[in-house]
Amino acid sequence: MNRRLNRRTRTLILTAAMGVLILAVYAAGILVPEEWTASSFLDAKQPPSLQHWFGTDSLGRDLFWRTVKGLSVSMTVGIVASCVSAVIALLVGIAAAVGSKGVDGFINWLIDLVMGVPHTILIILISFCLGRGLKGLLVGIAATHWCSLARLIRGEVMQLRSQHYIALSRRLGKSSGWILTNHLLPHLIPQFFVGLILMFPHAILHEASVSFLGYGLPPEQPAIGIILSESMKYLSAGMWWPAVFPGLTLVLIVLLIDRLGENLRMILDPSSAQE
Amino acid sequence: MFQWFIRLVPRGLRYGLKVISLLLAVSIIAFALVCASPIDPVQQYILGLGTAVSPERRAAIEEYWGVNDPPVERYLNWLGNLLRGDLGESALYRRPVAEIISQRFANSLALMICAWVLSGVIGFALGCVMGVFRDRWPDKLLKKICYLLSSVPTFWLGLVLLLVFAVTLGWFPVGFSSPIGVLEADVTFWQRLHHLALPAITLSIVSFPGIALHTRQKLVDVLSSEYVLFARARGEGTWTILRRHGLRNILLPALTLQFSSFAELFGGSVLAENVFSYPGLGSAVSAAGLNSDVPLLLGITVFSALFVCVGNTIANLLYGIVDPRIREVSQ
Numbered sequence: 001m002n003r004r005l006n007r008r009t010r011t012l013i014l015t016a017a018m019g020v021l022i023l024a025v026y027a028a029g030i031l032v033p034e035e036w037t038a039s040s041f042l043d044a045k046q047p048p049s050l051q052h053w054f055g056t057d058s059l060g061r062d063l064f065w066r067t068v069k070g071l072s073v074s075m076t077v078g079i080v081a082s083c084v085s086a087v088i089a090l091l092v093g094i095a096a097a098v099g100s101k102g103v104d105g106f107i108n109w110l111i112d113l114v115m116g117v118p119h120t121i122l123i124i125l126i127s128f129c130l131g132r133g134l135k136g137l138l139v140g141i142a143a144t145h146w147c148s149l150a151r152l153i154r155g156e157v158m159q160l161r162s163q164h165y166i167a168l169s170r171r172l173g174k175s176s177g178w179i180l181t182n183h184l185l186p187h188l189i190p191q192f193f194v195g196l197i198l199m200f201p202h203a204i205l206h207e208a209s210v211s212f213l214g215y216g217l218p219p220e221q222p223a224i225g226i227i228l229s230e231s232m233k234y235l236s237a238g239m240w241w242p243a244v245f246p247g248l249t250l251v252l253i254v255l256l257i258d259r260l261g262e263n264l265r266m267i268l269d270p271s272s273a274q275e
Numbered sequence: 276m277f278q279w280f281i282r283l284v285p286r287g288l289r290y291g292l293k294v295i296s297l298l299l300a301v302s303i304i305a306f307a308l309v310c311a312s313p314i315d316p317v318q319q320y321i322l323g324l325g326t327a328v329s330p331e332r333r334a335a336i337e338e339y340w341g342v343n344d345p346p347v348e349r350y351l352n353w354l355g356n357l358l359r360g361d362l363g364e365s366a367l368y369r370r371p372v373a374e375i376i377s378q379r380f381a382n383s384l385a386l387m388i389c390a391w392v393l394s395g396v397i398g399f400a401l402g403c404v405m406g407v408f409r410d411r412w413p414d415k416l417l418k419k420i421c422y423l424l425s426s427v428p429t430f431w432l433g434l435v436l437l438l439v440f441a442v443t444l445g446w447f448p449v450g451f452s453s454p455i456g457v458l459e460a461d462v463t464f465w466q467r468l469h470h471l472a473l474p475a476i477t478l479s480i481v482s483f484p485g486i487a488l489h490t491r492q493k494l495v496d497v498l499s500s501e502y503v504l505f506a507r508a509r510g511e512g513t514w515t516i517l518r519r520h521g522l523r524n525i526l527l528p529a530l531t532l533q534f535s536s537f538a539e540l541f542g543g544s545v546l547a548e549n550v551f552s553y554p555g556l557g558s559a560v561s562a563a564g565l566n567s568d569v570p571l572l573l574g575i576t577v578f579s580a581l582f583v584c585v586g587n588t589i590a591n592l593l594y595g596i597v598d599p600r601i602r603e604v605s606q
Contacts, residue, residue: 109293109296109297112293112297113297113300113301113304115538115583116297116301116538116580116583116584116587117301117538117576117579117580117583118538118539118541118542118545118579118583119538119542120541120542120543120545120546121541121542121545121560121575121576121579124560124561124564124572125305125308125309125564125572125576126308127564128308128309128312128314128564128567128572129308129309129311129312130312130313131312131313131314132314201426205426205428208428208430208431209428209429209430209546212428212430212546212549213545213546213549213561213564213565214561214565215561215564215565225430228430228431228434231434232434232550235434235437235438235442236442236449238442240438240442240443243431243434243435243438244435244438247428247431247434247435250428250431251423251426251427251428251431254426254428255422255423255426258422258425258426259422
């Protein structure tokens with residue numbers, strides 16, 4: 001790498017590149033015309049070639065474009081669910097830190113409750129409740145992912161509350177709302193965004209897992225989990241490409257988003273970059 | 276000693292109360308979710324029978340299941356039966372749920388114990404290596420591998436291992452917990468282990484990065500402390516320092532973390548069991564959800580909460596042993 005750039009600049013450039021790449025995959029998934037993933041029985045079960053990079057599935061659909069589409073579906077679900085989840089975490093975390101002892105105790109109990117059931121099972125239950133579909137998946141993921149971020153925010157607010165300048169502005173007669181928006185939120189927002197982005201990979205992985213199990217998205221939707229669960233039927237017949245490539249792409253995207261979040265943390269909170 | 280024990284009692288009671296309230300809440304929420312579902316379990320049950328059912332018979336089934344009673348009454352009925360050990364009859368397998376759970380849990384437990392021990396040992400060993408070689412190439416390489424593996428979905432890893440080791444190389448069977456066509460009594464231990472290997476390896480590969488990174492962090496903290504610097508100044512070698520100062524300080528926290536990861540272990544086993552058609556609780560729960568088998572779904576949910584609870588309780592007890600300050604604060 002260029003010696004003249006320092007580490008922070010390098011991280012910034014890397015993060016921007018990752019962001020652009022993720023956005024490109026997302027946009028490609030939305031913009032791909034229907035015909036590109038249409039089934040054509042003449043091309044069924046083709047191994048990877050120059051024409052079909054990832055090969056074709058049993059209905060002759062091009063797997064590369066299907067994967068890209070599936071990724072953008074997974075990312076949409078992941079992003080919407082994590083945004084909802086992060087807002088829940090922010091509200092719950094602040095409420096726990098600022099509220100009375102009873103509120104704090106109740107919220108801790110609630111977190112123990114959500115963490116006390118394996119998430120896969122909880123998402124299955126919620127999806128069952130909402131009649132197995134996109135809605136169940138979104139609600140399920142949003143309802144299970146807020147716990148750790150809520151704990152983080154609660155700790156952060158607790159720590160900030162004991163600072164002298166907060167005590168001072170309280171003595172100066174500022175209202176709790178004013179302190180919240182002017183003193184607490186500016187500290188919390190960077191944490192919140194990093195937490196939000198680090199939630200995406202988990203949400204996307206859960207989305208893929210639950211779709212794989214057959215809950216969530218309907219089978220005609222090209223979600224990654226569905227492509228992979230279809231690929232299982234043809235695995236013993238020697239069709240390896242529908243299982244390998246879409247999964248590998250999923251891993252890469254998840255890894256990319258995860259690293260993006262970590263880099264963003266280093267930019268926003270330079271002290272953590274030393275670890 | 277006795278005094279100390281007496282002091283522990285109120286804390287134990289409070290913890291027990293909390294555990295009971297959590298389990299009750301899980302059962303209420305699970306029951307409410309299932310009740311609110313638009314999927315009609317009676318309809319699914321009748322579809323499962325495979326024959327036409329007269330309206331009178333249907334009414335009899337509804338009466339027997341108590342579908343038309345108010346939800347609260349049904350919940351109390353169900354809870355009462357649950358406490359007596361009767362979880363109802365599974366609509367999918369036509370057998371008592373308690374029997375299915377106990378049978379399948381034996382399979383799942385074997386799988387989870389293997390994966391748990393394997394991921395613990397691998398994770399701890401790699402964590403030690405990373406801590407000792409801090410910021411040198413083995414550390415950097417292993418850290419990258421850990422980050423990579425924590426982005427890998429369990430079910431896809433299972434698929435790839437299945438493809439490579441079962442379909443292509445043929446080293447391991449493709450699925451199930453025992454060879455097909457062999458009577459249950461004739462299955463040997465080695466055959467079981469052979470069928471268990473791939474799902475257990477899958478499960479442990481996805482769960483060891485967490486423990487490895489945690490162990491690395493703890494070991495780095497210990498190794499950069501002043502008493503380790505002093506030990507080094509006295510002339511102790513790296514291995515001696517690791518044995519005398521490192522392992523003692525990091526072994527129990529790692530074990531605690533391992534016990535508190537029962538929820539992820541169970542969640543992962545749902546996926547691994549589905550990929551490998553392994554007849555455990557995980558494959559039963561997803562089948563129950565897909566086939567609207569309400570009693571089985573509820574039973575396994577409550578059971579999984581109980582399972583996680585046991586892990587957390589052990590972890591909490593270990594915390595007390597690891598860090599005496601926690602004991603003192605509560606006094």
